[in-house]
Amino acid sequence: MIHSVDMTDSPEHHRQRSEFIRGMVQRTECALAGRSLREQPPKTIIQFWHDLQNLPPDVEECIASWARWQxxxxxxxxxxxxxxxxxxxxxxGRRYEQAFDRCYHPAMQADYFRLCYLSVExxxxxxxxxxxxGSHIDWLFEDTRLxxxxxxxxxxxxxxxxTASFLTAETFTPNWIFYFNNNPLIAARRHPVIQLALQRSTExxxxxxxxxxxxxxxxxxxxxxxxxxxxLGVTSGTIEREVVVLRDWDLFAISKWPLSYRNDRRNWRHSNQKAI
Known part of the structure; x- marks a missing residue:
């Protein structure tokens, strides 16, 4: 339990953040979704590739595995x-468009765009x-939680x-840093986490x-x-009524390696804080 929380972006904040997320990930009991006036997420699959005129064939194959759900x-x-x-x-509006224009890499554009779209739609x-x-997709849309x-x-x-190694506390070491990926994201429109993340990212x-x-x-x-x-978790104390941890996502989807673009500047790891 975190009693004193550092809200600055300091090493202590990062440590507390990791510990908090580890607690969410390794907790065996699952909180039930709280009553919500939000609608369930629409059955829409959203994807982004910065230049569809030059879509790599191997990436196009990945996209097709999602388009088939149509x-x-x-x-x-x-x-x-x-x-x-x-x-x-x-x-x-213009404020958010200007923020998008400050995203200097395609991966950053994709990051920011998903927050914008999910916040609205x-x-x-x-x-x-x-x-x-995976062979079944409906379970991803079953309730209003992120x-x-x-x-x-x-x-x-x-x-x-x-993933199999870090889901239980028995194998934990202090060298591990826990965090949440922003892929995938399944959200009802105007979900508070998405809206606040969009606000923070824009600022x-x-x-x-x-x-x-x-x-x-x-x-x-x-x-x-x-x-x-x-x-949000440490201030509200009810984050697990708003967020579901996808512990078995790897059984439903995989990130494909290798892909042609990963060896050039389109891979954000090669271009982080560098001009393309």
């Missing part, structure tokens, strides 16, 4: 940089390089920890010095989402 009544929408900017301008956002291997995928990074080995982009390239994860990606869930 055959059973789901809607699939694919945005690029142009249509995403137009959507943001029309749905949220709700639905199921999944990255274009994920492949759906559904997020947990991740864990081992500082000692500089590598990700397999971070606005506050970045002109010409500076802010760190992607912390500004628009998993960092801003994890921070939002943590801070």
């Amino acid at each position: 055959e059973v009544g789901f809607k699939h929408v694919l945005f690029d940089e142009f249509t995403a900017r137009s959507y943001i301008r029309t749905s949220l 709700g639905g199921f956002y999944v990255d274009a390089d994920d492949v759906c291997i 559904k997020v995928h947990p991740l864990c990074y081992d500082i000692a080995t500089a590598s990700m920890v397999s 971070a982009l606005e506050n970045s010095i002109d010409g500076a390239l802010p760190e992607i994860q912390a500004t628009t990606g998993p960092g801003i989402l994890s921070r939002t869930i943590f801070e």
Whole structure:
């Protein structure tokens, strides 16, 4: 239990955030969804690729694994940089469009756009390089809670920890950092976590010095989402009535490796805080 919470973006804040998320991930009991006036997420699958005129064939194959759900009544929408900017301008206004324009990398654009779209419309956002291997999808839309995928990074080995290894407390080491991925995100429209994450991300982009390239994860990606869930959690005490941890996501979808774009500047890991 966290008694004194550091709300600045300090090493102590990061430690407390990791511990809080570890508690959510490794807790065996599951809180029931609280009563909510929100509607369930619409059965819409949303994806983004910045340049659809130059869509890599291997990424197109990944997208097709999600587009196939249209055959059973789901809607699939694919945005690029142009249509995403137009959507943001029309749905949220000039302030958010200007924030989007500060996203200097396609991955950052995708990060920010998903928060914008889900805040307004709700639905199921999944990255274009994920492949759906599941045979049932309705369970993702069953209630109004935000559904997020947990991740864990081992500082000692500089590598990700397999999901099966970190779901229970028995294998924990102090070198592990727990956080939530921003892929996938399944949310009802106007979900408080998404709305606050969008607000925080917008402010971070606005506050970045002109010409500076802010760190992607912390500004628009998993960092801003994890921070939002943590801070809402410690102030409300009821975050598990608003958030569901997808402990078995790896049985439903996989991130495909290798893909052609991962070896060039389109891979955000090669371009973080660098101009393309």
